[in-house]
Amino acid sequence: MSQEYSFSLPYSAFDLDLIGLTAADVGSSEFIERVSEFLAGQFATFGGLARIVCNDQSHTIDVRWTRNANFREPRDFALELLRSGKIGEAIPLLWTVHQQQPRDVSVLFNLGVAWSEHGQPDKAIPILRQLLEIEPHHVHGLVALGVALIRIQQAPEGELLLRRALRLEPRNLWALRNLGGCLLQLGRAAEALPVLQTALEIGPQDPQTLLGMGQSLEALNRSDDADDYYQRIIRLGTPEPVVELAKERRSAIAAHRMRSAGELRPDVLMYLTGAVERFADMSLDQIQALGIEIAILGQTGLDINDPEPKYTLRSLPGTFSGLHLCCLMYAAFKKFAPAQDVGIDFSREWMQVNVPK
Known part of the structure; x- marks a missing residue:
């Protein structure tokens, strides 16, 4: 007989966005139905068979599950989804694993990054703070939290976290390029430039770093130099959103040159x-x-x-x-x-x- 595993979580801890309901629906028959379908489906994804009981007296969701013959470690399956760019599919699975293993550092990190990259930094931040409470010197966790904070316009705290990460790992490309972007957001292009130059030494073909260099140089009224970096991005040809930004900036530079020329063209x-x-x-x-x-x-x-x-x-x-x-x-x-x-x-x-x- 397969070993049975179990965990419980309060109604209030369930992420209602995952099932398309609001706080007013908690405890309703539709809430119970959707929660049960969602969790059973998530476990089936990685070869688990789950029984879900929503207890209205204790306001808890009780999950008991066993492994089928085709069981795969859910964390590994979620990482495969993330690597293939299927962030939206990975989030519910990571969230489900997190309910079973609430202090697993790897799960916390990947769930936090997934939410942040999926446009939900407000959900990522508490998860990443929890990670850093468990492991304060987790370099990638510091960077991920810094990035999430920058995305909700809390750049000063984001800068502090990125600098903490760089004290632990001075040549971390992810931390360097995001610190450069953070300084740009704070209007400190002159400080951003040497940070991004260091990042470029580590990753000379990194499109995000090249874009940051161009934006920094533009802010410092060095449009001709900025244009060189935008052209490098366009020659790389990927990723598409960064290439399109580079094209837009080149057009803006050209337009500015025409306005500044003085004579009619x-x-x-x-x-x-x-x-x-x-x-x-x-x-x-x-x-x-x-x-x-x-x-x-x-x-x-x-x-x-x-x-x-x-x-x-x-x-x-x-x-x-x-x-x-x-x-x-x-x-x-x-x-x-x-x-x-x-x-x-x-x-x-x-x-x-x-x-x-």
């Missing part, structure tokens, strides 16, 4: 004039559809530094350069939403264009 004048002439044969709805299509395309980054026509549209035939599309978008928005800030300033050139009445 003949290429911008040409594209804006062409746009106005094209719009003469288009309805306002068509112009609006064109402007919105380009704006959506621009969310993935338009390279306005490259004159080569390489973009296509559904709304218009032909191939366009990034700058040409930006001019079309600018002119379109001036037609249907003139007060809208489109993120690039061609106002001086626009004033010179003979807009038909």
